[in-house]
Amino acid sequence: MAxxxxxxxxxxxxxxxxxxxxxxAALEVFATRxxxxxxxxxxxxxxxANVAAVHYHFGSREALAQEVxxxxxxxxxxxxxxxxxxxxxxxxxxxxxVVEALVGPPVxxxxxxxGESRLLIRLLVQARALPRETTNQAIFEQYDAMAxxxxxxxxxxxxxxxREEAFWRYAFAIGALMYIVSDSDQGYHRxxxxxxxxxxxxxxxxxxxQLVAFITAGIRAGRP
Amino acid sequence: MAxxxxxxxxxxxxxxxxxxxxxxAALEVFATRxxxxxxxxxxxxxxxANVAAVHYHFGSREALAQEVxxxxxxxxxxxxxxxxxxxxxxxxxxxxxVVEALVGPPVxxxxxxxGESRLLIRLLVQARALPRETTNQAIFEQYDAMAxxxxxxxxxxxxxxxREEAFWRYAFAIGALMYIVSDSDQGYHRxxxxxxxxxxxxxxxxxxxQLVAFITAGIRAGRP
DNA sequence: GTCTATAACACGATAGAC
DNA sequence: GTCTATCGTGTTATAGAC
Numbered sequence: 001m002a003x004x005x006x007x008x009x010x011x012x013x014x015x016x017x018x019x020x021x022x023x024x025a026a027l028e029v030f031a032t033r034x035x036x037x038x039x040x041x042x043x044x045x046x047x048x049a050n051v052a053a054v055h056y057h058f059g060s061r062e063a064l065a066q067e068v069x070x071x072x073x074x075x076x077x078x079x080x081x082x083x084x085x086x087x088x089x090x091x092x093x094x095x096x097x098v099v100e101a102l103v104g105p106p107v108x109x110x111x112x113x114x115g116e117s118r119l120l121i122r123l124l125v126q127a128r129a130l131p132r133e134t135t136n137q138a139i140f141e142q143y144d145a146m147a148x149x150x151x152x153x154x155x156x157x158x159x160x161x162x163r164e165e166a167f168w169r170y171a172f173a174i175g176a177l178m179y180i181v182s183d184s185d186q187g188y189h190r191x192x193x194x195x196x197x198x199x200x201x202x203x204x205x206x207x208x209x210q211l212v213a214f215i216t217a218g219i220r221a222g223r224p
Numbered sequence: 225m226a227x228x229x230x231x232x233x234x235x236x237x238x239x240x241x242x243x244x245x246x247x248x249a250a251l252e253v254f255a256t257r258x259x260x261x262x263x264x265x266x267x268x269x270x271x272x273a274n275v276a277a278v279h280y281h282f283g284s285r286e287a288l289a290q291e292v293x294x295x296x297x298x299x300x301x302x303x304x305x306x307x308x309x310x311x312x313x314x315x316x317x318x319x320x321x322v323v324e325a326l327v328g329p330p331v332x333x334x335x336x337x338x339g340e341s342r343l344l345i346r347l348l349v350q351a352r353a354l355p356r357e358t359t360n361q362a363i364f365e366q367y368d369a370m371a372x373x374x375x376x377x378x379x380x381x382x383x384x385x386x387r388e389e390a391f392w393r394y395a396f397a398i399g400a401l402m403y404i405v406s407d408s409d410q411g412y413h414r415x416x417x418x419x420x421x422x423x424x425x426x427x428x429x430x431x432x433x434q435l436v437a438f439i440t441a442g443i444r445a446g447r448p
Numbered sequence: 449g450t451c452t453a454t455a456a457c458a459c460g461a462t463a464g465a466c
Numbered sequence: 467g468t469c470t471a472t473c474g475t476g477t478t479a480t481a482g483a484c
Contacts, residue, residue: 037258172403214393218441
């Protein structure tokens with residue numbers, strides 16, 4: 001059996017040629033223009049395919065959106081859970097290692113030069129900004145179980161941490177993560193400008209380092 | 225001279241009747257449907273006005289979006305800076321008081337039953353999810369100066385905190401804030417569901433308490 | 449200042465040829 | 467499986483009556 005391909009490999013390689021090109025183009029357009037504003041025409045132009053091909057392969061624009069979200073969510077979670085397994089391998093996990101397993105993979109993926117996963121966070125930001133039935137469904141089914149596993153790992157690392165606080169702080173961590181990744185993305189770079197160049201938001205290692213320090217301390221805070 | 229009205233008062237009270245109704249409706253529609261997906265028809269229907277009136281009063285759909293963002297950003301910053309001034313009044317400020325001045329007003333405003341500011345965070349989430357020239361301009365000119373004032377206050381509260389870290393952690397705080405507010409908004413409530421009801425995301429005081437505990441500890445973290 | 453009517457165009461979806 | 471052509475609808479914007 002062949003080993004699983006790295007997350008940065010072509011997510012849609014196994015697909016039929018046109019279907020694959022449409023998926024790739026749709027990811028790009030949905031991520032940069034939003035699920036609502038993206039048009040089928042823009043997607044098919046980029047895919048060098050036809051509007052009718054989308055309906056043939058996916059049935060509707062909405063079904064295409066759901067398919068894209070599903071296809072792209074897998075690799076991130078796999079990387080995260082592998083890193084979490086490594087952190088938990090030797091008994092009680094180290095908190096910083098758990099946090100790094102949570103924030104490291106998405107940051108790394110966002111900075112890939114090529115590959116589809118690069119746009120994942122942007123896609124998730126879109127889905128969250130404008131919740132819709134279809135995208136919510138795809139996200140919940142892919143991320144809920146992973147979220148609970150990480151919360152459990154946080155508690156394993158910090159046995160004194162009440163479960164309620166673990167959930168709140170998991171959410172805060174995800175918020176900080178998504179905010180900083182989308183800031184460093186697509187030429188926005190508000191933090192870099194605001195800090196007068198002090199914060200290098202183009203350095204993924206710096207981002208992970210800063211995130212881990214902040215989140216780890218936040219999770220260790222006393223009960224409010 | 226009359227005192228400034230409370231932030232929850234009608235933001236558009238001074239406006240001409242139709243123009244005011246359009247602004248109010250536009251805020252609602254832009255905040256819930258996104259800047260790209262919102263249509264003039266939906267806005268004018270809600271405003272009980274005419275499509276042509278928008279062009280008469282604002283010139284274009286894009287100019288209307290910019291106007292809405294500008295009109296709504298003021299009250300939040302005023303509340304925050306007033307709270308920051310109180311925190312800094314007696315010499316060296318308390319870190320928790322500075323953080324509460326940052327996150328308290330937006331959380332409180334999001335939970336207002338009426339008033340336009342209730343939708344502000346949602347509007348900012350939209351603007352950030354899909355950065356555009358016009359909305360960026362409106363946000364930067366309203367928020368950049370305030371951000372730097374808060375970073376300075378963080379450093380004043382924690383003299384050992386390097387300026388670079390202060391900026392990173394300010395950004396992380398904003399990310400956690402926006403994430404949790406948009407989660408508790410509009411029936412999304414993912415954290416509530418995910419935590420099996422442990423986290424009451426309908427209680428603004430609980431949210432502020434949790435945010436302040438997490439962020440305060442994160443800011444006090446050692447240099448990574 | 450506010451309306452109706454309409455121009456000019458983009459959208460998602462589908463029928464039917466090949 | 468992939469195309470062209472087209473239907474019906476919704477969009478921004480504007481011209482002109484009042």
